[in-house]
Amino acid sequence: MTQALEQHTYLPQSEEEKHLAEVVSFLDAHERRFGDRVEPRYLLVGSDEGDQVPLPAEVHAILKQVVSALQAGRAVTVAPHTTKLTTQQAADLLGVTRPTVKRLISVGELPAEKIGTRHRLVLRDVLDYQQRRRAQQYDALVSTSVALDDEDDPAVVAEQMKAARKAMAEHRRSRRTTA
Structure with missing residues (x-):
């Protein structure tokens, strides 16, 4: 076994x-x-x-x-996982760095229990965060998508893409200031 x-x-x-x-x-x-x-x-x-x-x-x-x-x-x-993860295990699962996980804990996006000087995260919480993050990323993609047609003027398309990039940058900035 x-x-x-x-x-x-x-x-x-x-x-x-x-x-x-x-x-x-x-x-x-x-x-x-x-x-x-x-x-x-x-x-x-x-x-x-x-x-x-x-x-x-x-x-x-x-x-x-x-x-x-x-x-x-x-x-x-x-790949069996324990139900309690270290910050490094959570980082590996999320595909981010350990300092990123520590930041997510400090801003309250990822709940964690502090045992001595170390944090432990519940696997379900990490998976829930991963799902929420994917949903946010998908929503951001949809909100900034631009419908293209073969007959569209390239200059107009370039302006639409520039506006979409600007909207994404503003969205990222607003998330950083609220976090």
Whole structure:
């Protein structure tokens, strides 16, 4: 069971494609047939009759994601995390520097518990922050997007792009002053 605590990457195997297709087909057919009308029950089944254990919905969702990725020819990495993170672990997860995480803690964007001189963050809080940040980035992209047409005048497009860049710079400045 110690293997479950280690990070491991699984690569798609060509001989498994048929089996993965069967799994995906089964899952698609089940969802088409029952949709949300029936509370699904997922089981992990052994070789003996009655040798089964219920599979939590979250584990089923994970398996579905893994099967879809492998079928698409992508590798899957399973990397267990503790539920309490150091600032460096949080930085690695967010793809930022440790000083950035410390700043996010100091301005209240990331909750953290201080133990002695060190901060500990709850994994759920870090993941929630990551989702909020992505949503903010997407909203900023949408608000500054410029619709282009082949017939648009390049000078007009250049002005629209300049205005969009200016709006983004103002947005960043206002976030820094309020933080």
